[in-house]
Amino acid sequence: MTDTALLAAALAAIAGGLAALAWTRSRRRGERGDRFRTSPHYTQGLHYLTAGQLEPAISELTKVTREEPGAVDVVQVLSHLLREAGQVEKAILLHQGLLARGDLTRAERAYVLAALGTDFRKAGFLDRATRAYAEALEVDPRNLQALVGQQKLHEEQGQWQEAYEVQTRLARLRKTDDSLVLAHLQAELGREALRAGRRETAEAAFKAALALHRRVFPAHLGLADLFAESDPRRAAAILEDAIAAAPERAYLAFEPLARAYTACREPSRFAAVCERLIRQDPRDWRARVALARQLRAEGKPEESLGLLLRAVEANPQVLLVHLEAWRTLRALGVVGEAEARYVAVAEESAFYVDPHICTACRYRADDMLWRCPHCHEWDTFVEERLGPAAGR
Numbered sequence: 001m002t003d004t005a006l007l008a009a010a011l012a013a014i015a016g017g018l019a020a021l022a023w024t025r026s027r028r029r030g031e032r033g034d035r036f037r038t039s040p041h042y043t044q045g046l047h048y049l050t051a052g053q054l055e056p057a058i059s060e061l062t063k064v065t066r067e068e069p070g071a072v073d074v075v076q077v078l079s080h081l082l083r084e085a086g087q088v089e090k091a092i093l094l095h096q097g098l099l100a101r102g103d104l105t106r107a108e109r110a111y112v113l114a115a116l117g118t119d120f121r122k123a124g125f126l127d128r129a130t131r132a133y134a135e136a137l138e139v140d141p142r143n144l145q146a147l148v149g150q151q152k153l154h155e156e157q158g159q160w161q162e163a164y165e166v167q168t169r170l171a172r173l174r175k176t177d178d179s180l181v182l183a184h185l186q187a188e189l190g191r192e193a194l195r196a197g198r199r200e201t202a203e204a205a206f207k208a209a210l211a212l213h214r215r216v217f218p219a220h221l222g223l224a225d226l227f228a229e230s231d232p233r234r235a236a237a238i239l240e241d242a243i244a245a246a247p248e249r250a251y252l253a254f255e256p257l258a259r260a261y262t263a264c265r266e267p268s269r270f271a272a273v274c275e276r277l278i279r280q281d282p283r284d285w286r287a288r289v290a291l292a293r294q295l296r297a298e299g300k301p302e303e304s305l306g307l308l309l310r311a312v313e314a315n316p317q318v319l320l321v322h323l324e325a326w327r328t329l330r331a332l333g334v335v336g337e338a339e340a341r342y343v344a345v346a347e348e349s350a351f352y353v354d355p356h357i358c359t360a361c362r363y364r365a366d367d368m369l370w371r372c373p374h375c376h377e378w379d380t381f382v383e384e385r386l387g388p389a390a391g392r
């Protein structure tokens, strides 16, 4: 491995980017500014970089660029590190300095413009980021970094149609199967249309999402929502499909499904769905809790408690199961005033009642999220009890 490749690999490990590799591949080797390789600061910087020590690596590489301003590779890597370290302003200055040089190849110029776009995006200057990505793509329409940045920019601004178009281009260029992300983007388009009351557009978008990927749960939910009032039988069938496609997410369909069955005057079908899910997966505490709730509402608290006790045995760490058991005990009338006070305090102070976690970056949320607000990946959330290792 050459030291440039090592530098790129170390950077990729730290910054999580393929960008540096693309950069070094695009370089004409050994033509200019290669004297930096003999600098002790360069060797030391590489050493820190491989050890994952960001700050000392930045300090050493900064010294290299002062000694040798022509070391374009080093400037580029350094600006990535600065961005990762939160020093975006310095990264912007370095990238602008590179662009002022007259000796960059087209690929290099596109690459630096794309990196500058990402600097601006991270700094919150969305207009400037948009312009930098567009310029990068004018110089090199196949620049993947600019396309990825542009796509993220559209997502961050809720521009789902534009995000979908760029993602389609990316999938074609990279020859990757992005159907899951594309399906989620269609589902977002559908949700947006639904909120605006454009029902036909919403229906078309949800159907397009499901044609791309059957496991995209929000598309099933949205489609069922469209028919909830006009055709509850159809809504129920859509939700049953959703559960068949992704049984581990069945709980997200419970509320609308129970409503749909009630609207069809067949409320007992909901219990049958829960029972089937419990048979399929005896650890499915959500189906037990849902069934227990229904039994309590039907005035059968003893049966409800029986189910909940089995759920506690199977998943003692799940707070929601305990909360539900307390409520059922209250309905049974066996809770005294002191216990009731304790339960009320516990209910109020419970934090992360229903923890979900991103399998990509371990971000936690108290709900199912379709797009991670931290790492921006789609469909990475699982119930925390499953653990990231058990993710799809």
Ligand SMILES: [Zn+2]
Residues within 6 Å of the ligand: 358, 359, 360, 361, 362, 363, 372, 373, 374, 375, 376, 377, 380
């Ligand atoms: Zn994440």
